[in-house]
Amino acid sequence: MTPSTNAYNSSCSVPSMVNPVRRAVRWLRGFVLHYLQHLLIFILASGPIPKHVAFVMDGNRRYARKRAMLPQQGHSHGYVAFRRNLEICFRLKVKCVSAYVFSIDNFKRSPEEVDALMTLAEQSFSELIQYGNILQQYGVRLNVVGKKEMLPENVLKAVRKAEDMTRHNNKAILNLCMPYTSRDEITTAVRDTVHDSLQADQPLEITEKDIDDHLMTTKGGSPPLDILIRTSGVKRLSDFLLWQCAEDTQIQIVDTYWPDFGLFDLLPIILDYQRKVWA
Structure with missing residues (x-):
């Protein structure tokens, strides 16, 4: 065999050897990471766990711009992150998760982005109806919190089906806040409190407890809010759960998109x- 032939065979054998090795390394890295995550969750769950965690899921559009993506692609990646973090929370035995999905003010964004978000919402609820793996696996009841009448009819139909499908689950709660603002929730709670007082022909004395009892999250069975997390490093609440986080809630701002x-x-x-808690 000539030297040139040996060189040719040697160069051809390199990819065939490297590819299985790379696959094996990727598999091993994934296995180690998966095992490490299970171990960390097990260790965390042995200590006190918050009953109610809320997320302001911020940074989807900046994530997309940084990677030369369209805004709707950033929102799609955000949905994948939502599923990932939702499962982590329920494996930790968190009793309630609230997520700021869509603000009433988001309707002011470009029609293209709003349409993309509504399409993503309908697809997400349809997927939940068809499979429902996370919510059914962990016994989670879904509450869509906000002015649902503002949603397009096709999205509203999917919302109602998803809520009905999980109505009898009683191990945990997922609040998807859409279309939502805290000021609207508080205003609605005050209005409903006044209405109930007038219907019962009682003296109109509104207390903090009356308003708290009429909040959308309270009526859905949510416990008091322990932690509110906002991603992307922006230090504001953006009209989310203002009443609920007014007392003992720990507010955490992280830089990660x-x-x-x-x-x-x-x-x-x-x-x-x-x-x-231990302190």
């Missing part, structure tokens, strides 16, 4: 909560 947020971002937040 929402599509990148995961267990290793949540880990120090839960540890900080546990440290404060």
Whole structure:
């Protein structure tokens, strides 16, 4: 065999050897990471766990711009992150998760982005209706919180089906806040309190407890809010759960964009909560 032939055969054999090795390394890395995540969740769950965690899922559009994507692609990546973090929370035995999905003010965005968000919402609810794996696996009841009458009819239909499908689940709660603002929730609670007082022909004396009892989250069975997490480093609440986080809630701001947020971002937040509880 000539030297040139040996060189040719040698160069051809390199890809055939490298590809299986790369696949094996990727598999091993994925296995180790998966095992590590299970171990971390098991360790965290042995300490005090917050009953109610809320997310302001911010940074989808900046994540997309950074990667030369369309805004709707950033929102799609955000949905994947939402499913990932939802499962982490329920594996930790968090009793209630609230997520700021769509603000009433988001209707002011470009028609293209609003349409893309509504399409993503309909697809997400349809997927939930068809499979429902996470919510059914962990016994989670779905509440869509907000002015649902503002949603397009096709989205509203999917919402109602998804809520009906999980109505009898009683191990945990998922609040999807859409279209939602806290000021609207508080205004609605005050109006409903006054209406109920007039219907019962009682003296009109509105207390904090009356308003709290009429909040959309309270009527859905949510416990008091323990932790509110906002991603992307922006330090504002953006009209989300203002009443609920007015007293004992720990507010955590992280720099990570929402599509990148995961267990290793949540880990120090839960540890900080546990440290404060133990203290």
